[in-house]
Amino acid sequence: MFMPIRPEHCWLYPIDWPEISNIVRFTRAGGRCEHCRRPHGRYVPFLAGANGVWWDVEINTWRDGRGRRLRHAPDFVPLDAIRVTRVYLATAHLNHDPTFSGPRWRNLAALCQRCHMIHDAPEHRRRRWWNAFRVRALGDLFSGLYS
Template sequence: MPIRPEHRWLYPIDWPEISRIVRFKRAGGRCERCRRPHGRHVAQLAGTDGTWWDVEIAAWRDGRGRPLRRQPAFVPLDAIRMTRKPVYLATAHLNHDPTFSGPRWRNLAALCPRCHMIHDGPEHRRRRWWNAFRRRALGDLFTGRYN
């Protein structure tokens, strides 16, 4: 995920190299949560909790990357809804603070887009609430109460 120009100054100058090391050396080119491989299209069952087909082990994995104990039930071909999504790993800050990467980059994780959005969801909701609260407060301060 590209860094917005207004946030660029928060990251260290060698961020591209740090990100590359975390994604490909430490994580081995796979998501650290669900094990999806970088740079490949992954077949995912639509309407499930992230069940996807891992070509390397020829088995289905759940949304956390564990092989399924029982395979999905037989479904006729015309009823199968599968999506093929490309996977591009991004380096995520686990505490949502880009200014601190921690010792040995323990605060960083290589995540696929799905896991990254699941991880960032509560923070996005908190920021959305805070921005709306701030806008209403400024409106009350300068233009009176809202209708």
């Protein structure tokens, strides 16, 4: 699956981006998230509210949000605390700059949707602040100060 790119951002990416993304996600990362080790395309059980703890079916153990095996299994897990999600890998730019992939793609990482959102959260906050600041500045410029 290829992540869609907004039409206004297409010019930022190289023409061979789908091939680069496939190499990063499936050749280099082996079809697993490079931060938490969740497998692409599989349904993965996880504990709601447990900071990313998930069940790895291949080795029959719980893993934490960084992909490490838990030393001790969670004590009592009520059934309503277990959720299931399907994992999709995307190629993320670690420095949030799609125009620069770096030598040998060191700036790229294969991340699941959870890790991608965690990685991008500070950048999303910064952009939200900048957009709100820009709108207020334009309002001040043309309409005067807000009351």
